[in-house]
Amino acid sequence: MGIVFKQSFNNTLVLFLGFAIGGLNVLFLYTHFLEAEYFGLITFLLSSANMIMPLMVFGMQHTIIRFFSSYQEKTDQDNFLLTAVLLPLLVMVPMAILGVVFYNQIAEFLARENIIIKQYTFTIFFLAVFMGYFEVFYAWSRVQMKSVFGNFIKEVFARISVSLLLFAVYLEWINADEFIYAVVLVYFLRVVIMMLYAFKLYFPEWVWPGFPKNLREILSFSMYIIMAGSAGTILLEIDKFMIPQMKFIAEVAYYSVGVYIASVIGIPSRAMQQIINPITAREINNNNMDEVSNLYRKSSLNLLIIGGLLFLLINLNIGDLYSIINKPEYSVGISIVLIISISELVKLSLGTNGAILTNSRYYKMLFYYSIGMALSVIVLNRILIESLGIVGAALATLLVVAMFSILKIIYVKARLNMQPFSSKTGTLLMITGVIYSIFSFVDISSNAYFNIVLKSLMITVTFVFLVVKFKLSEDINLIFRKYLGL
Numbered sequence: 001m002g003i004v005f006k007q008s009f010n011n012t013l014v015l016f017l018g019f020a021i022g023g024l025n026v027l028f029l030y031t032h033f034l035e036a037e038y039f040g041l042i043t044f045l046l047s048s049a050n051m052i053m054p055l056m057v058f059g060m061q062h063t064i065i066r067f068f069s070s071y072q073e074k075t076d077q078d079n080f081l082l083t084a085v086l087l088p089l090l091v092m093v094p095m096a097i098l099g100v101v102f103y104n105q106i107a108e109f110l111a112r113e114n115i116i117i118k119q120y121t122f123t124i125f126f127l128a129v130f131m132g133y134f135e136v137f138y139a140w141s142r143v144q145m146k147s148v149f150g151n152f153i154k155e156v157f158a159r160i161s162v163s164l165l166l167f168a169v170y171l172e173w174i175n176a177d178e179f180i181y182a183v184v185l186v187y188f189l190r191v192v193i194m195m196l197y198a199f200k201l202y203f204p205e206w207v208w209p210g211f212p213k214n215l216r217e218i219l220s221f222s223m224y225i226i227m228a229g230s231a232g233t234i235l236l237e238i239d240k241f242m243i244p245q246m247k248f249i250a251e252v253a254y255y256s257v258g259v260y261i262a263s264v265i266g267i268p269s270r271a272m273q274q275i276i277n278p279i280t281a282r283e284i285n286n287n288n289m290d291e292v293s294n295l296y297r298k299s300s301l302n303l304l305i306i307g308g309l310l311f312l313l314i315n316l317n318i319g320d321l322y323s324i325i326n327k328p329e330y331s332v333g334i335s336i337v338l339i340i341s342i343s344e345l346v347k348l349s350l351g352t353n354g355a356i357l358t359n360s361r362y363y364k365m366l367f368y369y370s371i372g373m374a375l376s377v378i379v380l381n382r383i384l385i386e387s388l389g390i391v392g393a394a395l396a397t398l399l400v401v402a403m404f405s406i407l408k409i410i411y412v413k414a415r416l417n418m419q420p421f422s423s424k425t426g427t428l429l430m431i432t433g434v435i436y437s438i439f440s441f442v443d444i445s446s447n448a449y450f451n452i453v454l455k456s457l458m459i460t461v462t463f464v465f466l467v468v469k470f471k472l473s474e475d476i477n478l479i480f481r482k483y484l485g486l
Helices: 002-033 036-056 060-070 074-086 089-101 103-110 115-120 122-142 148-170 176-201 215-246 250-285 289-315 318-325 328-348 353-359 364-388 390-416 423-439 448-469 474-484
Strands: none
Touching (some): 002 036, 002 148, 002 250, 036 215, 060 074, 122 176, 250 289, 250 390, 289 328, 289 448, 318 328, 318 448, 328 390, 353 364
16 A cells, blocks of 8 residues: 555645635635636536537547556557547547537527627536547546546646636726636646646657557447446536526526535545545556455555544534535535535445445446446436425435445445454444534634634644544554554
8 A cells, every 4th residue: 555645645735725715715716806706607607518528539548548558569559549549539529519609508508598608608618628638638647556646636727727817806907708718718728738748748659550450449448448447527517517507507506616615525535536436456466455455454444544533533523614615505515515425424334335346257247337327316406406496416415425325335345355344444434423512512712713613623633642542444553563663
């Protein structure tokens, strides 16, 4: 776990920095510098682009991770990487043509409840292209075991740029319309930087005939991953897409704040996946299934430990946090935070389950799972948003995540005889539940800032003490022995 832990640690720092800047944007700058209507609009545009992004790049970001380590000759690696860059054009060009021909119909459909969407519909295509090629070149660098710089550009660069643009709106250097177009430009600059870095790490040379020998296998894998990736992204983004189709677009802003706060819990998983996915692919390609199983168990437990602490810190301080935001209309998000937080914990418990399925011969099952998840969340969103509003969207996400996570765990156990849980998992959940129950009744001060700091300190000390005391994680206990002599 050495390289995994080192790069995961660096990626975690980058992600926390990115989320801190993003938190400043979402909780304060967006809410105070931009009208809720435009905050909801930019959220809708980015979510829509995210949903079609896997299709736009033909799933190549996953294909690079899956196949690069299987090539031994540089010529084969070069041809493979060049193919991964060119194949998405087979999708992008026809999509662009169809978009131009049917633009008015598409724009009117998306804007039927909120007319403000119509004039910005075309930006969805460009955002999807920029996001997609960024992921391709990011995967390019990850297979070279270099993930930190790309993670920085992805998580920090974009958010700092948005911060500056929001201040520009506040200072009236640009208006809200120009802000939307400037954000699109930020995503363009992001992909250019990532491309230059990827070429610096590894610059391929084209050799005739220029296509990998296993092109048919690559295309088959990519087709399944496109559908699985698109369906998986639908699970993450469909709520922010569907809310404007049924409610006022400003409600997307209220919902997004709650989701963003809860998504902090997923930071450890995102950090670890950057490096552990290519390692899992390598071990599977080398048929080293014992190491794959070991990574599966360790990743699940370690992610749950870190995620459990974040869950407690967020949800036991959420009332004070919303009082600091000082926007009463956004306070509907408090219940959304709790619901999405639980779904994030469920996802953390999977550990490397997704990487195992993606890189094994059973990758096709991801297609069926993802389709099932996408259809389920669309149906549940339609029902629950109508009856419960934006809280219903959060509940739909939790129900689908819980159901299909259980199915994935059962499938990997049945096929590969691996499962991520142990008695330590149960102990950890009990510790988390007890601390949550006790501190739910603790209110130290009427000052929100002081209350958050002191309560967070008490929660962290209690949680970490119990985790170390019960020796739940070898990796965490090793850190305490090495640096603190415990």
